[in-house]
Amino acid sequence: MRIDGKVVLITGASEGIGAACAREFASSGARLSLTARSEDGLHRAAAPGSLVTGADITNDHARRRVVQRTLEHFGAIDILINNAGAGIYQPSWEMPMDEARYLMELNFFAPLAMTQLVVPHMRARRSGMLVNVGSIGGKVVLPWLTVYSVTKSALGALTEGQRIELMRDGVRTMLVCPGYVKTGFQKNVRAGQPPEKLQEARRFAITPEQCAEAIRRGVERDARTIVTPRSGWLFVLAMRLFPSIVESRMASINGTA
Numbered sequence: 001m002r003i004d005g006k007v008v009l010i011t012g013a014s015e016g017i018g019a020a021c022a023r024e025f026a027s028s029g030a031r032l033s034l035t036a037r038s039e040d041g042l043h044r045a046a047a048p049g050s051l052v053t054g055a056d057i058t059n060d061h062a063r064r065r066v067v068q069r070t071l072e073h074f075g076a077i078d079i080l081i082n083n084a085g086a087g088i089y090q091p092s093w094e095m096p097m098d099e100a101r102y103l104m105e106l107n108f109f110a111p112l113a114m115t116q117l118v119v120p121h122m123r124a125r126r127s128g129m130l131v132n133v134g135s136i137g138g139k140v141v142l143p144w145l146t147v148y149s150v151t152k153s154a155l156g157a158l159t160e161g162q163r164i165e166l167m168r169d170g171v172r173t174m175l176v177c178p179g180y181v182k183t184g185f186q187k188n189v190r191a192g193q194p195p196e197k198l199q200e201a202r203r204f205a206i207t208p209e210q211c212a213e214a215i216r217r218g219v220e221r222d223a224r225t226i227v228t229p230r231s232g233w234l235f236v237l238a239m240r241l242f243p244s245i246v247e248s249r250m251a252s253i254n255g256t257a
Helices: 014-029 039-045 061-073 098-125 144-163 194-205 210-218 232-241 243-253
Strands: 007-011 032-038 052-053 079-082 128-133 169-176 226-230
Touching: 007 014, 007 039, 007 061, 014 032, 014 039, 014 210, 032 039, 032 061, 032 243, 052 061, 061 098, 061 226, 061 232, 079 098, 098 128, 098 144, 098 169, 128 210, 144 169, 144 243, 169 210, 194 243, 226 232, 232 243
Parallel strands: 007 032, 007 079, 032 052, 079 128, 128 169, 169 226
Antiparallel strands: none
């Protein structure tokens, strides 16, 4: 898809991958509608001419307001980037159910609801792309982020299903599976701390800008799935071919073996 002149709606755009996407797509000529809970962060990320809407997208009224403002301001939504998300470093067997439900609400139900609001407009124009920012944890469950991985796995299944559902309507979908990205994710988790051994993975981390560039390139070539960095595919392949070895290694990192 050609990005120049397209209207791109990005959730979670106040920092991290979302803010980097705002810069990346703006530099490619996109017109931006940005939303997140932090309006100050949105204004820092926004390019001139961007529409900024402070909103908590777990709230139905807020979601509808974001989409309606975008349509009123630009007249269309060509690309929806569902980026907003959160995590918790806590074992699934002791995580409070209200926290587990919140993760599913933000990481899965909010993107689903956003697509339900946007897709009718895309179908009417027979054009559009839904971009869901998942995680490598959606491909290989990370035991230090089990419930988070579950939510991202569900988001991946949604992306693949909607691709088939909407294929004849000219609407495409793309799943993004970042690995370790240098963002405020660990600082902003709702509870818990990552395993100490996981800190070693920092040297393999990519920047939000590198992730945003991969997303932009994926949109341009109508990709189905983006794993960034690409070396993450080796991790996915290793889990499929040698599950016992990979599981043992991850249990060691998690401090459970």
